[in-house]
Amino acid sequence: MIFIGVALAISIGLALLISADAGTLVGLTQAQTGQLLPLLIVLIIFAGGLFTRTRRAGELLNSLLLWGAIFGVAAASYAYRDELTGFAGRIAGEFQPSVAMVDADKGIATFRRARGGHFEIAATVNGHTTPMIFDTGASAVVLTIADAEAAGIDTGRLDYRIAVSTANGTGRAARVRLDRIEVGGIARERITAFVTEPGSLETSLLGMTFLETLSRYSVTQNALELVD
Template sequence: MIKLAAMALIGAVSAVGAAQAVVSLDPTTRSDGLRAAVAHFVPEPQPAPAEGGAASIAKASDGHYWAQGVVNGASVRFLVDTGASAVALTAADAQRLGFDTARLNYGYKVMTANGEARAAAVKLASVSVAGAKLADVDALVLDKGLDASLLGMTYLGRLSSFQATRTSLILQP
């Protein structure tokens, strides 16, 4: 009987918590600007990015956000991927950046769109995308499976914020 009462109590608390979470996601009950964002689907024009200020990446015709970045002083073309846990470099990009890919320790297994691959952890001294620059960014070098390097969450997650609109991705360092 006590087990049943405890389970009922846990269920009730969970239901109340879930209801509160749903209410907090309702744009009509939020006062933090989400209501305005939901009501207006037309993005506002963004100013040109200043060094260290807000940066904007235009959405490409294929529907993706492609970013030209500067990594350790060299140019790298990234596919912005919020589903990627880390910045992921192709072997070719890693070699251009000066990493000896033959000597890296590929001790991690990762899943890519093309299947499983091996990855090596590296540290990037600096990553700058449209003026949003970060130092000491963790990244992975994949031995295969990537058609383009990915700008993942080890970069994006360190920004103050990032926002995807219908036409651009806004990065706030």
């Protein structure tokens, strides 16, 4: 009980200190320190509970070292949370290159290059998840007929009169307008797109009618960056 009282007194003292000084405390801002206080209170109370029991010195020391290490890892993880988030995102990108690493504050979506050498994109077209390949050589967003139907487009009423070149050769496509397309959190509405005839295209393409609406896009050796 004594240590519980001490823990509460220390916590109240820290809170008063933070309130009196809106600057930083041991390198943390007022808000950051306030967020760490609950964890600190729990750890101090737990340590106090250890002292209220009769234990051998070695057992007590091991417990203190264990909880000290846990607190150290938790504090370090919080302090470097931005770096750890980016690191975790890069690892996830290696296993799922079509899923974007998103920086919502800056409006940036980053994709890792897939093993086949392409940038695979998990886009959302009219609410339907649509796998695409990034292609600056495509003058527009191009959908396979299967992806168009999944996105709610009535392909039976389309007029396939536009000649297009695809990996399978020359084909024909119909012009449509997408209600909404979203890539890595970057959304656009009323984007012009083409729908190809059956058998003309294996995978839909993320082309220039979407890319030209961005403020910037860039390609490095292993990464594609789209900026809203």
